[in-house]
Amino acid sequence: MTDNAKEPQPSITGKAGDYRLCQVCNRNLPISELHGKCIDCGRWICGSCSTVCSACKKVLCKECANISEKDGTVREFCKLHKPKSGGCFIATAAYGTPFAEEINVLRYWRDECLRKNRFGRMFIGCYYTGSPLLAYIISKSSILRSFTRLMLKPIVKLIKRATGEKRDLGND
Numbered sequence: 001m002t003d004n005a006k007e008p009q010p011s012i013t014g015k016a017g018d019y020r021l022c023q024v025c026n027r028n029l030p031i032s033e034l035h036g037k038c039i040d041c042g043r044w045i046c047g048s049c050s051t052v053c054s055a056c057k058k059v060l061c062k063e064c065a066n067i068s069e070k071d072g073t074v075r076e077f078c079k080l081h082k083p084k085s086g087g088c089f090i091a092t093a094a095y096g097t098p099f100a101e102e103i104n105v106l107r108y109w110r111d112e113c114l115r116k117n118r119f120g121r122m123f124i125g126c127y128y129t130g131s132p133l134l135a136y137i138i139s140k141s142s143i144l145r146s147f148t149r150l151m152l153k154p155i156v157k158l159i160k161r162a163t164g165e166k167r168d169l170g171n172d
């Protein structure tokens with residue numbers, strides 16, 4: 001058993017003028033700009049790297065946040081409250097089910113590659129703003145559905161090839 005009693009717990013309420021490192025963006029910031037520790041990865045996070053879980057209202061970093069969309073509203077969740085089918089709306093509309101193998105590939109790409117860098121997160125943000133409407137339009141037309149599947153095919157293939165070694169979806 002480990003006992004950390006001797007080590008003083010870091011406190012967010014430090015003296016004014018204290019600095020602490022945001023472990024997500026690696027900036028050394030005045031303690032007042034830090035929002036606490038991410039409940040999922042335990043790193044210290046500053047205001048611009050943090051968000052709150054829509055379910056438990058706890059602070060977590062943007063890299064751990066699970067984005068979900070419901071009725072046109074994008075919300076973020078911690079690991080514990082992550083909704084089961086945090087999905088790709090366009091692909092779900094195109095394949096008619098959130099459980100297609102292609103969607104697993106796209107979802108893996110989003111979680112493991114896109115979310116890990118700033119540009120990827122920007123892309124996800126734009127995507128989640130525009131896609132619920134687009135997905136709705138696609139789901140209403142069988143021509144658009146097959147067209148979208150056709151468009152997604154090479155993308156899925158590419159991601160599969162790029163992430164193939166690391167990806168383990170299990171074969172059921």
Ligand SMILES: [Zn+2]
Binds near residue numbers: 022023024025026047
């Ligand atoms: Zn930061």
Ligand SMILES: [Zn+2]
Binds near residue numbers: 040041042043
């Ligand atoms: Zn985190």
Ligand SMILES: [Zn+2]
Binds near residue numbers: 055079080
């Ligand atoms: Zn939560």
